[in-house]
Amino acid sequence: xxxxxxxxxxxxxxxxxxxxxxxxxxxxxxxxxxxxxxxxxxxxxxxxxxxxxxxxxxxxxxxxxxxxxxxxxxxxxxxxxxxxxxxxxxxxxxxxxxxxxxxxxxxxxxxxxxxxxxxxxxxxxxxxxxxxxxxxxxxxxxxxxxxxxxxxxxxxxxxxxxxxxxxxxxxxxxxxxxxxxxxxxxxxxxxxxxxxxxxxxxxxxxxxxxxxxxxxxxxxxxxxxxxxxxxxxxxxxxxxxxxxxxxxxxxxxxxxxxxxxxxxxxxxxxxxxxxxxxxxxxxxxxxxxxxxxxxxxxxxxxxxxxxxxxxxxxxxxxxxxxxxxxxxxxx
Amino acid sequence: xxxxxxxxxxxxxxxxxxxxxxxxxxxxxxxxxxxxxxxxxxxxxxxxxxxxxxxxxxxxxxxxxxxxxxxxxxxxxxxxxxxxxxxxxxxxxxxxxxxxxxxxxxxxxxxxxxxxxxxxxxxxxxxxxxxxxxxxxxxxxxxxxxxxxxxxxxxxxxxxxxxxxxxxxxxxxxxxxxxxxxxxxxxxxxxxxxxxxxxxxxxxxxxxxxxxxxxxxxxxxxxxxxxxxxxxxxxxxxxxxxxxxxxxxxxxxxxxxxxxxxxxxxxxxxxxxxxxxxxxxxxxxxxxxxxxxxxxxxxxxxxxxxxxxxxxxxxxxxxxxxxxxxxxxxxxxxxxxxxxxxxxxxxxxxxxxxxxxxxxxxxxxxxxxxxxxxxxxxxxxxxxxxxxxxxx
Numbered sequence: 001x002x003x004x005x006x007x008x009x010x011x012x013x014x015x016x017x018x019x020x021x022x023x024x025x026x027x028x029x030x031x032x033x034x035x036x037x038x039x040x041x042x043x044x045x046x047x048x049x050x051x052x053x054x055x056x057x058x059x060x061x062x063x064x065x066x067x068x069x070x071x072x073x074x075x076x077x078x079x080x081x082x083x084x085x086x087x088x089x090x091x092x093x094x095x096x097x098x099x100x101x102x103x104x105x106x107x108x109x110x111x112x113x114x115x116x117x118x119x120x121x122x123x124x125x126x127x128x129x130x131x132x133x134x135x136x137x138x139x140x141x142x143x144x145x146x147x148x149x150x151x152x153x154x155x156x157x158x159x160x161x162x163x164x165x166x167x168x169x170x171x172x173x174x175x176x177x178x179x180x181x182x183x184x185x186x187x188x189x190x191x192x193x194x195x196x197x198x199x200x201x202x203x204x205x206x207x208x209x210x211x212x213x214x215x216x217x218x219x220x221x222x223x224x225x226x227x228x229x230x231x232x233x234x235x236x237x238x239x240x241x242x243x244x245x246x247x248x249x250x251x252x253x254x255x256x257x258x259x260x261x262x263x264x265x266x267x268x269x270x271x272x273x274x275x276x277x278x279x280x281x282x283x284x285x286x287x288x289x290x291x292x293x294x295x296x297x298x299x300x301x302x303x304x305x306x307x308x309x310x311x312x313x314x315x316x317x318x319x320x321x322x323x324x325x326x327x328x329x330x331x
Numbered sequence: 332x333x334x335x336x337x338x339x340x341x342x343x344x345x346x347x348x349x350x351x352x353x354x355x356x357x358x359x360x361x362x363x364x365x366x367x368x369x370x371x372x373x374x375x376x377x378x379x380x381x382x383x384x385x386x387x388x389x390x391x392x393x394x395x396x397x398x399x400x401x402x403x404x405x406x407x408x409x410x411x412x413x414x415x416x417x418x419x420x421x422x423x424x425x426x427x428x429x430x431x432x433x434x435x436x437x438x439x440x441x442x443x444x445x446x447x448x449x450x451x452x453x454x455x456x457x458x459x460x461x462x463x464x465x466x467x468x469x470x471x472x473x474x475x476x477x478x479x480x481x482x483x484x485x486x487x488x489x490x491x492x493x494x495x496x497x498x499x500x501x502x503x504x505x506x507x508x509x510x511x512x513x514x515x516x517x518x519x520x521x522x523x524x525x526x527x528x529x530x531x532x533x534x535x536x537x538x539x540x541x542x543x544x545x546x547x548x549x550x551x552x553x554x555x556x557x558x559x560x561x562x563x564x565x566x567x568x569x570x571x572x573x574x575x576x577x578x579x580x581x582x583x584x585x586x587x588x589x590x591x592x593x594x595x596x597x598x599x600x601x602x603x604x605x606x607x608x609x610x611x612x613x614x615x616x617x618x619x620x621x622x623x624x625x626x627x628x629x630x631x632x633x634x635x636x637x638x639x640x641x642x643x644x645x646x647x648x649x650x651x652x653x654x655x656x657x658x659x660x661x662x663x664x665x666x667x668x669x670x671x672x673x674x675x676x677x678x679x680x681x682x683x684x685x686x687x688x689x690x691x692x693x694x695x696x697x698x699x700x701x702x703x704x705x706x707x708x709x710x711x712x713x714x715x716x717x718x719x720x721x722x723x
Binding site for chain 2: 298
């Protein structure tokens, strides 16, 4: 049994990605020994948190066959929102809760467009992305909204010091949410229904799963997490900008898909998504460490995605071959 | 029912999008002196007064504006999410009253086809004056569209050049190279005010230039910073923190934070950090990164453009990391451009006759270069007061 599990792991997508990550870390460390310094790891953890937080809600949606391309602008809008209400003197814990509810409302509106009006999630959320971006500009007048409530700053900026290493709070939020949602996806009835509606909507309907209900919950969840992400980012900067975070959702989606989450729904998980996201972020960090010229960095970022996809393609082919061989043997 | 709701939602989106293109609130800016003190080549020029056409720089054009028809002026830029563009739009809007024009701001949001298509569209709606706040790539095409539409126009922060590099239309821009140098010079002159006990080991001094090389108007600040740093700290290490590597997300405080965090942590051998953010928002990111990396005692951040600095100051920022900004007056910018448009629409001046002292050698069109002034916690209030005095 253990041998079987080990063999399965070696043939999994995650293994291929982890192998790439290890090779990459060795290569970048040879280029700059500080790549694996405590300071850089800590900085890397801070940087991965924004896309990581967005990825949690996004992965759940992707697995269900939906998508929220407005997640980044929802986070941005939430950042402006929390900065604005903090400016009115509201205590930050109250402001944070209201902001998360505000994010949930944005998610609910997305769900309304998709589930009630029947728009495609892809199109509806692109449209809403533009609306939120515009509203962020209207509210902020196009300039950064600074925060004077100093109690809010540690929410995004605090680190737990462990010798030379500092563990940033936003990274802890990210890991905790990944674990909680990973468990929900894997071990709860609701989690299984997400896979079911993503994999086969008709089968889900016939099995008594309310597709609209699950989808609505996931959009609300995605909006709420995006709002939390926006609030954390705003705390980290001690100000909210009308351009902040917008576009980061694409990193989240890329990481998720790279980590095995199907864009069509029904497969993948948060573990794989985290590895995918880790690969992308560690690679970007490494390119700066070796001082690769900017435009080559952009080329290289696309290149690493292609390499990972090619490795995955051949891995998938070998998995399918192995399954066919097993089926033939069984027959 | 679904159709009705769909139409209503679509209408809401359109309204929201139009609202985004509207006016913005007051944004701090400028030194009232109509400075613009250098030519493109860096040659000193006398402070310009009224020109032969009587069109001033840095102060509102006088005349009986109320006695004529109301002009229609549009500011077309790529995005209104940049503090600088928002400030320009805001001031141009405010100048509409004394100069008697109706004002609209419009942002392309990277849709360059829409940018070009909207020039004749605005002209057809009766807009007579255009402020073109666009990158070099679209400059010539925009100029041709404006000439074809028969409207008055001026380029904002961009030089419209022909293939031989000759300036072929009027523009108002920042003295990009010089302002970069001013910021570094200030750091050289003032680091001792903040690190009172320190002696600088030239080899262990690093300067991060936070740039976004894909936008030429910003990238032009880099040589000023890099050259001045090499001159003042010949052994120092220059780090080109190009946010273009982060894609569109790079153009934000968050982007500045991410890249600064990486550079600080990947170079622990640097004992003293200087950061020059070529756009002020990124200075916020670099400052927060220094705070989060516990290197506030060895990092000084300054920015070119000052809106974010002013926001930090008005928010009682007490730290000693983000210590100064090279304030370039968006008010002065907007006044010059508004004067230009009103003068050329009304026939008081032509693009060829207005401000000839600012023409390139052998050229026929002015290229106004607005120089920045360093402001600090101690001086920013005076700066704001001067700026407020520029507007009615």
